[in-house]
Amino acid sequence: MENLQKELQHTALLHQTRRHFLQSVGFGLGALGLGTMLDSCGPSSAAGSPAGDVAKSRIPQFAPKAKRVIYIHMAGAPSQLELFDYKPELVKYHGRDCPAEFLEGKKFAFIQGVPKMLGPQGHFAQYGQSGAWMSDYVPYLQTVADEITFLKAMHTDQFNHAPAQLLMHTGSPRLGRPSLGAWSVYGLGSENQNLPGFIVLASGGQQPDAGKSVFGSGFLPSVYQGVQCRTGGDPVLYVSDPNGMNRDMRKQTIEAINEINKQTYEDVKDPEILTRISQYEMAFRMQMSVPEVMDVSKEPQFILDMYGVKPGEGTFAMNCLLARKLVENDVRFVQLFDWGWDGHGTSKDHNVEGGLRQKCRESDQPVAALIKDLKMRGLLEETLVIWGAEFGRTPMQENRNGLVMPFMGRDHHLDAFTMWMAGGGVKQGFSHGETDELGYYGTKGRTHVHDLQATILHLMGFDHEKFTYPFQGRNFRLTDTEGKVVKEVIA
Amino acid sequence: MYHILLQDSSWATFIGRFHPAIVHFPIGFLLIASLLEIGRRWGKIAVSEGVITFILLCSAMGATFACVAGYLLSLSGGYDAGLLDNHMWKGIGVAAFAWAAWLVKSDMLQRLMPAGKIIYLPAILIATALTLSAGHDGGSLTHGEGYLTQYTPEPFRGLAGLPPVQAKPAAIKPITDIQQAIVYTDIVQPILEAKCTQCHSASKSKGDLRMDQLALLVKGGENGPAFVAGKGEESDMIKRCLLPENEDEHMPPKGKPQLTADQIALLTWWIDQGAPADKKVAQLTVSESIKSALASLGKTGPAGADKAEQPGMLSIKVPAANEQDIENLRKAGLMVNTLSQDQNLLEISAVNLPGFSDKQMELLQPVARQITWLKLGSTAITDAALPQIARFPNLSKLHLEYTDVTDKGIISLKPLAHLGYINIVNTKVGDKGLKAIAEMKALRSVYVWQSAVTDSAVSQMGRQKPNLLVMNGFNEAAVAQFVKAGDINDKKELKNK
Numbered sequence: 004m005e006n007l008q009k010e011l012q013h014t015a016l017l018h019q020t021r022r023h024f025l026q027s028v029g030f031g032l033g034a035l036g037l038g039t040m041l042d043s044c045g046p047s048s049a050a051g052s053p054a055g056d057v058a059k060s061r062i063p064q065f066a067p068k069a070k071r072v073i074y075i076h077m078a079g080a081p082s083q084l085e086l087f088d089y090k091p092e093l094v095k096y097h098g099r100d101c102p103a104e105f106l107e108g109k110k111f112a113f114i115q116g117v118p119k120m121l122g123p124q125g126h127f128a129q130y131g132q133s134g135a136w137m138s139d140y141v142p143y144l145q146t147v148a149d150e151i152t153f154l155k156a157m158h159t160d161q162f163n164h165a166p167a168q169l170l171m172h173t174g175s176p177r178l179g180r181p182s183l184g185a186w187s188v189y190g191l192g193s194e195n196q197n198l199p200g201f202i203v204l205a206s207g208g209q210q211p212d213a214g215k216s217v218f219g220s221g222f223l224p225s226v227y228q229g230v231q232c233r234t235g236g237d238p239v240l241y242v243s244d245p246n247g248m249n250r251d252m253r254k255q256t257i258e259a260i261n262e263i264n265k266q267t268y269e270d271v272k273d274p275e276i277l278t279r280i281s282q283y284e285m286a287f288r289m290q291m292s293v294p295e296v297m298d299v300s301k302e303p304q305f306i307l308d309m310y311g312v313k314p315g316e317g318t319f320a321m322n323c324l325l326a327r328k329l330v331e332n333d334v335r336f337v338q339l340f341d342w343g344w345d346g347h348g349t350s351k352d353h354n355v356e357g358g359l360r361q362k363c364r365e366s367d368q369p370v371a372a373l374i375k376d377l378k379m380r381g382l383l384e385e386t387l388v389i390w391g392a393e394f395g396r397t398p399m400q401e402n403r404n405g406l407v408m409p410f411m412g413r414d415h416h417l418d419a420f421t422m423w424m425a426g427g428g429v430k431q432g433f434s435h436g437e438t439d440e441l442g443y444y445g446t447k448g449r450t451h452v453h454d455l456q457a458t459i460l461h462l463m464g465f466d467h468e469k470f471t472y473p474f475q476g477r478n479f480r481l482t483d484t485e486g487k488v489v490k491e492v493i494a
Numbered sequence: 495m496y497h498i499l500l501q502d503s504s505w506a507t508f509i510g511r512f513h514p515a516i517v518h519f520p521i522g523f524l525l526i527a528s529l530l531e532i533g534r535r536w537g538k539i540a541v542s543e544g545v546i547t548f549i550l551l552c553s554a555m556g557a558t559f560a561c562v563a564g565y566l567l568s569l570s571g572g573y574d575a576g577l578l579d580n581h582m583w584k585g586i587g588v589a590a591f592a593w594a595a596w597l598v599k600s601d602m603l604q605r606l607m608p609a610g611k612i613i614y615l616p617a618i619l620i621a622t623a624l625t626l627s628a629g630h631d632g633g634s635l636t637h638g639e640g641y642l643t644q645y646t647p648e649p650f651r652g653l654a655g656l657p658p659v660q661a662k663p664a665a666i667k668p669i670t671d672i673q674q675a676i677v678y679t680d681i682v683q684p685i686l687e688a689k690c691t692q693c694h695s696a697s698k699s700k701g702d703l704r705m706d707q708l709a710l711l712v713k714g715g716e717n718g719p720a721f722v723a724g725k726g727e728e729s730d731m732i733k734r735c736l737l738p739e740n741e742d743e744h745m746p747p748k749g750k751p752q753l754t755a756d757q758i759a760l761l762t763w764w765i766d767q768g769a770p771a772d773k774k775v776a777q778l779t780v781s782e783s784i785k786s787a788l789a790s791l792g793k794t795g796p797a798g799a800d801k802a803e804q805p806g807m808l809s810i811k812v813p814a815a816n817e818q819d820i821e822n823l824r825k826a827g828l829m830v831n832t833l834s835q836d837q838n839l840l841e842i843s844a845v846n847l848p849g850f851s852d853k854q855m856e857l858l859q860p861v862a863r864q865i866t867w868l869k870l871g872s873t874a875i876t877d878a879a880l881p882q883i884a885r886f887p888n889l890s891k892l893h894l895e896y897t898d899v900t901d902k903g904i905i906s907l908k909p910l911a912h913l914g915y916i917n918i919v920n921t922k923v924g925d926k927g928l929k930a931i932a933e934m935k936a937l938r939s940v941y942v943w944q945s946a947v948t949d950s951a952v953s954q955m956g957r958q959k960p961n962l963l964v965m966n967g968f969n970e971a972a973v974a975q976f977v978k979a980g981d982i983n984d985k986k987e988l989k990n991k
Contacts, residue, residue: 066807066833142980194829196846305973333845368980375976379967381895381917381941464834487739490755 063464068428133432156436156445348412387427395420877903
């Protein structure tokens with residue numbers, strides 16, 4: 004230990020040459036001038052506090068109804084026509100050629116020529132006092148029908164997974180914008196100082212197609228980006244102490260590094276250094292807090308049964324349970340990704356019959372359990388649960404390369420899909436929007452991705468038109484220049 | 495004379511819309527020319543005649559351009575004909591007299607007509623007077639008549655013989671008895687006056703449409719009648735309101751005050767009911783959704799503001815808390831957030847301070863009025879803290895889960911008039927405590943899972959107070975029941991196969 008510190012000191016001294024001295028004097032004077040100039044126009048002074056201070060909240064325009072968010076993203080996009088958007092007419096059209104008006108001027112990811120229509124594969128019925136339509140794919144969700152608000156006429160602009168996911172989470176189909184979670188923590192601050200304000204959990208064997216940018220911080224200070232935790236094994240890699248390093252030593256190391264970083268910050272005033280300092284401190288605290296919060300072995304057996312999980316698993320169900328534990332510990336934004344919903348009909352796992360049923364069997368019970376669990380702990384009122392994907396699926400059967408698929412499958416569809424929300428100030432047992440009789444277009448209450456984002460920000464207390472961040476000479480917002488709050492769904 | 499010169503075209507409108515911009519140049523030039531002339535004749539300033547002549551030339555040319563553009567603008571229609579005529583001739587007069595003044599001032603005419611000089615003074619005087627008058631007419635055309643003097647204060651108002659100020663003309667007057675209100679005059683007309691008639695009335699009728707009288711609404715504008723009685727959703731005025739705001743056809747135009755959803759619903763309802771001129775609300779069929787829209791009319795606040803407040807959402811405003819007091823709380827390790835920009839209410843949480851104890855409650859006293867959300871879950875507080883919490887008059891949400899509070903303490907919360915949400919999950923509070931707090935008027939939700947509250951007390955409370963959510967949670971048996979939900983379907987699926 005002592006040796007290590009001495010070595011550190013020694014190395015540091017070795018690097019201090021006369022040149023460095025002269026250089027730092029030069030830079031220092033320059034930075035002094037530049038710093039005062041930049042101070043007056045930089046984001047830090049505009050916000051009234053260093054932009055990298057995660058604990059600080061920017062005061063919302065209205066009192067937040069949703070203090071926390073659990074966003075469940077089913078990457079790949081499940082079929083709304085099998086789960087929620089009941090289209091009895093489509094049964095009659097099953098196997099017939101798709102009407103020409105649906106194809107004119109349209110582009111699909113895979114469909115070519117004139118595809119056949121595909122009838123719904125699920126058996127539908129109405130559930131709850133609200134009479135919500137759901138299929139037998141989601142028997143557990145049926146039990147919480149009266150907590151849910153459906154958005155049945157969602158639409159988007161992008162028909163490929165990655166750009167559509169970026170649009171859904173960052174408001175733009177291109178890289179470089181902060182994600183919804185990052186904006187949320189930037190706005191409302193992080194409450195639990197021992198945990199990141201924005202935590203990401205992924206399941207299904209693959210990361211979302213758009214990669215880490217869907218939970219990135221874009222041009223916001225990087226302290227706002229989502230921190231991905233692993234579900235099995237060490238929740239965060241390299242956060243536990245290596246052999247031979249005890250906690251005190253780690254503490255001293257981090258203090259030393261932060262001291263140096265602080266000096267550098269004094270010199271150059273780069274806010275990203277503050278981010279780095281706070282992340283070192285956060286990582287140190289996370290060594291204790293993360294294993295604790297991610298440890299489900301202390302949960303009573305009946306709670307584990309409710310979600311259908313066994314300790315040690317890295318499944319979607321486990322992520323739902325962890326999401327509850329995280330919001331219970333005042334984590335602001337928990338993002339779940341579950342991969343494997345892309346039901347083209349190309350294989351046994353990727354179709355809208357058995358494959359989709361299997362994905363539902365893995366996810367339906369834990370999602371319903373999550374809502375019930377949040378409710379009984381008094382958390383659902385303040386926690387917004389969002390369920391959805393990047394787009395929906397076509398009422399036509401996919402005919403990739405003009406061939407007949409081995410399984411029933413549907414192509415990517417951007418004109419109509421279903422999402423739902425629960426808790427956090429949305430109506431209980433409500434459905435907004437309708438699609439035409441074949442489920443192709445929204446006919447009433449069409450809700451664009453930007454409208455949804457505006458609504459989510461509204462529920463968190465922010466006017467999406469006023470909640471901005473200055474970058475490259477202009478104020479940016481999550482919804483860019485679009486978006487209208489869907490007032491109908493707000494309780 | 496309109497039709498002989500030019501026809502309405504997009505070019506005409508394009509140039510025409512420069513009229514309001516161009517028109518200010520000749521106004522300015524002419525005023526400067528007259529001011530300089532006065533100054534020169536008075537002997538106060540030294541300015542050569544050449545300068546004034548040049549400025550006069552500029553104003554004459556500017557006035558001519560403005561006249562042409564103004565004429566092109568008038569072709570797009572929608573203006574009060576009488577007022578427009580006045581404005582046009584006054585404008586042409588300005589140009590004519592400005593040219594005349596320049597001609598006699600410059601040396602050109604002097605040789606031909608030595609006596610011309612005598613008309614110089616009258617010409618510049620008339621041009622200036624006409625400028626002011628035409629300018630006023632122009633303002634009236636754009637903003638509506640009476641715009642300039644609408645807010646004249648007393649006593650000048652009385653002196654000028656203006657009628658007394660109307661209380662905010664745009665505000666919709668509260669209706670005392672909604673059932674007796676006449677739908678058109680008391681509901682529809684005020685909405686139209688607030689949002690439509692600025693551009694669709696006598697002084698300015700865009701698209702040839704006037705919405706200030708029922709008969710004219712029926713007559714409609716260049717796109718036909720504004721509504722089809724009995725068919726609200728098919729009526730032009732409703733369709734336009736429902737279009738996305740970015741569309742050109744959307745009304746009111748982007749940037750102008752928009753109709754609220756309730757207002758659109760009311761107009762649609764009135765048309766659906768045949769657009770009667772004199773029927774009262776009680777004489778028409780009122781659906782549930784219209785009922786709530788009607789209820790919002792009497793209120794000054796936003797629609798639906800009278801709905802049962804969501805637990806924890808207060809509309810109260812309080813003075814801002816002392817910065818130093820907030821800083822002290824933060825130093826102690828508490829999280830303090832201001833709830834929203836206009837209310838100054840505070841959210842305080844001990845999430846980072848699990849050791850928070852009864853003794854530290856003192857810290858909160860200085861911000862007693864501002865605290866509205868208080869989270870003391872999983873802390874070391876006991877019953878002794880609760881009488882102090884009872885002194886936070888605006889408290890609306892209280893988290894006490896996983897603490898040692900009991901019935902004895904919880905009873906002391908009774909004076910909290912705004913408490914809407916209380917979480918006593920995993921505490922020792924029992925049936926007696928629940929009964930006591932259930933009496934609190936504002937209370938909407940109580941979370942009692944894993945407390946000492948019994949199931950029978952929960953179900954009894956559910957019957958007694960249907961508006962109060964008393965939420966108990968799952969036990970082993972309930973989970974076993976829940977888990978079965980999937981089995982039924984799995985069996986069904988097997989059968990299908």
